[in-house]
Every structure is written in structure tokens, then in C-alpha cells.
Amino acid sequence: MYKVTLAIRYLLRRRITYLAVLAVALCVFIVLVVMTVMAGLVNDFKHKNHLFAGDCVLSTESLVGFAHYEEFVRKLEETDCVEAVSPVVKSYALISRTGSQSKAGVEIMGLDPGLHGRATGFGETLDRYEEDFCRAFEPEHDPNLAGIVFGIDLLYRRDVYGNYTSEAGQSRMSYSVSCFPLTPRGATGTKAMDMVETKTFYYSDKSHSGLARVDGAMAYLPLEWAQTLCGMTDPNRVNAIHIKFRPGVKLSDGCERVASLWEGFKQGKAGEDYAYLLDAVTVRHWKDYRRSSIAPMEKEQTLMTVMFGFVGITTVFIVFVVSYMIISHKTKDIGILKSIGASNSDIIQLFSGFAFLVGLSGSGIGLFGGWLFLLKINQIEDWLFKHFTWQLWDRTIYAIGDIPNQIELKVVVTIFLSAIVACLVGVLVPSWQAARQKPAETLQVNQL
């Protein structure tokens, strides 16, 4: 009991201890705020990429694509771990609004909205057809016409608040889409040498995936039309198959299963026509497929954690110094305690308890302050923008809405435990020195 009493007494009576508490609180506050915002951004970004890609993607980088996909899609659909499959054409096109002379290069994605909406989060990105994504390519004014869905950044500009400025009359717009058809060997199409495939599509919806590179470059077309435009009909070809696994299927297990199925399928097709196109196909899980987008954010998060680890060393130093100071002033207490029978480990426990209290109170204050700050972080940013035109991110560049402020229990527990451990590490040497003090020396008359 005396250990608890003394630890609390040292914490409350020695004002220098408040500095250690302040240092811990400051560190915990900053780490909580930064890690919450970063974790929020990274998780949100990963989630959006996961929605975009599905669980697993079987794809080739070549624009020629690969044949025999229908057969493999059937095989996948019969597999117990697969919930949904969506074959997709990916290519490039020149696009112009009817009546306009200017043409822009865009990426196109040909897909079956029903299949793709089940295999990925495509449906959730739509505006008008979010609830009924199977009808994504049905223009509002005439469902019989061929529709086109645009990435939202292709149509609208983001303002400084991250909102889109819409344009009236968009629903009746039509667009001419032109592609260079390619044969299975990658050569020119079968039409006259100087012609391209062109078709008019009518605006049916916009897609807001929240991924700047996708929303600013992608237009979605019906799969059959994309195949026709890209010359991928003889034989039917696609560039990728997006797969969603059933709930409970581990991502790595599912991908391994698809990869082994693909290997078997590829071997079975060896010697058949267009089998050479199957060689360039790879099976990757969604994170790997979107690696170039996700990896920088993940690495930045890791680096920030490492850097905060280094900065946290200063806190360890402060706890060390404060404990050292208290111990050097409390040699008589230690002498008395030892003379009435306290063991070395009791002394170590006493000062460890003190450090634990410093960590507990410091991290408590830091976490509370961090929580309050995060609660108001978006209002603070709004106020700063209103008065000083300062934003954390330029919303016209970054596709980020509000600053993420959802505190994760995992992050809180990690920070809290790290703060406690840092304090215990800081007190280790001073408490060991205190424990080694001899009462016969500290309680001598000339020392008193």
C-alpha cells in the first residue's frame, strides 16, 4: 500500500513531475491526432481501392487482352469460394461531346453493370443508379440508347470545398467515342487502314469512386460495345476479370485457388488458337493490383510511426531525468524504507508505479485533448480557411472530403501502451540506482 501512497505523493507533490506529464501528454496528443488522420486516410483509400477492384483481379497489361475468358468465367462461377465474376475490357479512346470539335483521350472500361456491381463496389459509386446498378447504361431520356458512365472528374470541377459544380442539361448529352481496334496479334483491325471504330453514346450516369486517378480518367461503357470498339470480338476478348469471394473466404486462399485454376486452364488451352495471349495474364489480390496507388500511403504511415518512435525517445529522456531528480532528493525516504525492510524490488516497484502514474495521467490528458481536437478538427479547418484561406489539403487537387477523425480503438490502445512503456523504460535506470542505495550510507548523520 505504501508504494501506491508514495507514488501518488511524488506525482502530486513534486511539481517537476508535471513537466514529465506534460511531455507525455504532448507526445500522445500529437501522435493520436496524426495517426488517426493518417489511418483514416489510408483505410478510406484502401477501402475505395478494394471497392474498385473487387477481391481478386486476373488481368493482362497488354491492350490486346486475352481470349477464352467465357469458359474460365464459367469455371470460376462454379467454384465454391467465388461469389461474383466480372469480365472487363480496358483500353483507351478519344472522346468528344456531340457538336464539339475538341477531343480528349480517356481510359475506357467496358463492363456488364450487373456483373461488375456484384463483383466490385461499382454500384456504390454511381449517382442516379446507385440502387439499381444493372441499369447503369440506360440514359434517362431513352433507355434503349447505349449509355456511358463518366468518372465524375471528367465532367465536373471540384471547388475549394471539394464539392462538384454540376452543369445543367448533362442528362441529354451524347458523346462520340473512338477506339483503335486491335487484332489478337496486336495489329491493326480488319477495317480500312485509316479508319477507327466510332460510336455515339448517351450520358447515363456519373461514377464517384473517390479515387482521383480513376474519376479523372475513366469512362465506363457496356462490355459488348467496348469489345466492338476495341476489335475484341473475333474471338471475344477481355483485359481483366474482377472476382469477389464469398464471405469468410480468406483473400490469400481465394487468390491461390483462382491462380491454380488459371494455371490448369492455361495448360488445358496450350496449343489452341490464341493460347499465347494467356501467358501474359497474372492473378493478383486487390492490394497487389492497386499497389502503385496504395503502397506510398502505407509506407508514409509506417515511416511516420517510425519517426514518432524516435521523437518519443525525448519523452523517455524526460521521464528519466525527472525520476532521477526525485530519487536524488528522496534518498532519505529510500534509506528509511530499506531500513524497515523494503527490498530492492519494492523500491523498483515504487518508482515504476510512479512512472506508470506519469504515463497514465500524461496519456490520459493527451488522449482526451486529442479526442477533443479531432472532434472539432473539421470545424477548425473551416475556420482557418474562412479567416486565413488555409486548408490542410487543397481540395481542388486531392479527392479528400472531410479530414478523417474517427478514432480507432486499436490506435488508442497502442498509443496508450507505448506511453506507459516509454515511462517505464525512462524510470528503469534511476529506480535501479535507487534500489542499490544502502541505508547505512544514506542515513548517516552527516548526510541528514
Place this chain on the structure above:
Amino acid sequence: MLKLFLCLRYLRKKKIVFLSIAAVALSVSLLIVVASLFTGFIKAVEHAADEALGDVVLSPPIELAKYPLLIESLEETPIVEAATAALLAPGLLRLDTGNVRPVQVWGIDPRGRDRVTGFKKSLLRQKDTAGGPSFEIDGSEGKTGGFVGIAVINEPNELTDEYDLEAVESMIGKQIILTTGTASESEIKRRLLPFHIADVVETGVYQFDKGYMYLPIEELQRRLYPEAESPLAGQILIKLADNTDTEGALAVIAGIWRNFVDEQFDGDPYLLHRTEIVTSREMQRQYIAAYQKQMGILLAIFGVVSLGVILLVFCIFYMIVRLKQKDIAIIRSCGMARTSVALVFVNFGLCVGVIGSVIGAILGWLITVNVNTIEEWIRIIFGLKLWKSSVYLFNRIPNEVDWFATLLTIPIKVFGRQFAISLELYHIVLVAILAAAVGALIPAVVAATTKPVNILQYE
């Protein structure tokens, strides 16, 4: 003399002081590494823009005819060192059976481009040869030659991020086919352009190496615009003479452009008003500003956390003052003034700050300069590739420490007048020294107010 003696003595005898030195050094090195990496990255982005586009880019709204006359006029002015034309088109490149990649095609004059952007040093084969770069292919006179970006034909190794140069070399001389097109008001026409790979371009910027290929401008124009009567260009890239004021140069170039349009196109208002004349750095300004803001926020975060250093110095000095009360009382009783006693500890704090900052600066410099070696060792030991060109644009981590690089510019208004305070890299060192002195301030005051009569009492 006594003050200096005491400073040095405390520094030597009180080992705990080394903790504050270590904390200062740690914070300074961390801030220097973070700031250097960011400023290096921003510089690399700006440099990449210069290397790809020259100093100034003139972009007319339509393909520009008679451009050689404009280049001639530009090169006659002393502010322009060189100018060259470029014709741009999107295309599909067929590398092999069933292997087609999207590319951006640049129609260029290789010698002109080399004069503007130093293009030759990016060419794998020709960089060490004499003379200007050329599209000629050894032993295949008369055939069309072209350059392709290295990542178009070969992906960097996942683990080492290096290209298989043997495989790349083996592609040189090979014939590949480009499919491109021209769009008129009514239709889009496809054009096929078979050519031989004359050389491979490695700029070190992954996006360029992955997406660009280069053909002779005349050949590309002949295929895209066979009916054109005079040479056409999509952009004019301009290199300014050394030490030229950019703002003035832009005004001069705009004047030359106006004269050219007046003389050759009867002052066509579409050309005059819709043509952009901007520096290549200005084209990146929005992104550079975003990177700078990120750096500022990161430095502010680490700066606030580094305030812990002040607390640490305070704690250590306070402890020393408490432990050395007798020393203080003795020197006070010998006649030393209160300010002198305070100065002993403030100077001591400055000493800690100077030593810690110098160690931190050296450490920060060493880490930054060797960051690529460190990254390579992490890869070898842990098998973890931290930096990939496909992810971070460049094939090497920027590793320069520019002590005078501007980190932040803070605008302030005093008595209605606008000022701007620039924070440069070396200021981190100065702020750290100041922080250590501030940390020592209260203990110094405590020391100065010590009453010898209370401390030196016999009982």
C-alpha cells in the same frame, strides 16, 4: 573566465547533460532529414519538368504552322539560348505479338531537344558518343528510327527496382509498330507508323520512361498530317540563357509571339488569346504548392513534438541548479552579480544547444546523403524495398542537403505592411540552439535568485 570554466566543468562532470545533447541532436537530425527529403523531392519534380520541357513552354491551341520562323526569331534574342518544336500525339505501341501498350508520342528534332533539355544524357547508347543525338540506326540507313522509354519495353525488377539492361539492349534495332491518329472535325483517322528502336530513353522519372516514345518530328507530321504544306508543331520548348530574369523573358517571348502571329497569321485572335506561355515550373506549381504544404505540416508536427527538448533541458538544468546550490552560493558570496550567475546557466544551455545541433546536423546530413545506401541495405537485410520508381516517380531517393533551401514562407502583417518570413533549413539548427537556451532560462533565474546566506548556513 570563471563562467566558461563552470560551463565546461558542468559539461564534463554531469553526465546527465549528455541526455539533453542527445535529445537536441535527435530532434535536429530528424527535422533535417525530413526537410531535406521533401525539398529534394520538390526540387527533383521541378528539375524533371525542366529536363522534359525546358524553361518555358509555348502551347498554341492548334498545331502551329511555320514554326521554324518562330524558333529563328526566338533564338535571335539574347534571352533565349535555344528553342525546339515538339509534336504530340497519343498512340498504341505494338511491341510484340499480342503485346500492345499505350504511349504518348513526341515528334522531336533530337539535336534541338538536346540543346533545350539536355536530352542526350538520357539515351542509353548515345549518351557517351560524340556529336548530337540522332534517330539513325546503324546499318539500316533510310529506315525510320525512334526512341522508346525504358519502362515501355522492360519493367524494373520488383526487388531491386533495376532494369534488365541486357533485355533492353536486345530490343535496340528491333522493328515495332505505332498506331496513332489524327482527329478532324468530322472523323478520326488511324495512322500506322512502323519504326526501328534506335535508342532507349531513361530519364529516371518513371512516368516519362513508362509512357513516352520519340520519333522524328518530320516523319510524325508526314504521317499525321500528310496534307500539311508547312512544318507543324504542337509545342515550342524554350531554354533561357543563364541568369535571365524569368518574368522579363516571358514578356519578351510573348512579344515575339505577337509579332509572329501578326506577320504570319494576320494577327489571328484565336492564336493570340488561346496560346499559353508559361514556365515549365509554373505548370507544376499547383502540385509543388501541395508538396510544400505537406512538408510544412510535417515539420510543424515534429517541431511541436521537439518542444519536449525544451522541457528536457529545463529538467536537467533545474536539477543541476538544485544540486549545485552551494557552488552558486559561493560564487555569489565572492561578488559575482546575479546576471553573471544567470549567464553561466544560459551559456551552458547554449553550449548544449550548439553541441547537440552540430551533432544533429552532421547526423542528419550523413543520413540524407547516404539515404540510398541505407535503403539498399534495408533491402539486402530485410528484403524490403522502400523506394520504387514506379511508386515515387524517381529511381533514386533525393539525397541532397541544401542548407539554404526555403522550407516555409510565413506572411505577416505589421502596422498594415505585409512581410514574409522565410524559414530555411539552417534555421532548424539555430532554433534548436535557441530552444536549449530557453530551456535553461528558468533554472538560470532560480540560480540567480539563490541567497548565499541561506545556503551557506552552518546548520
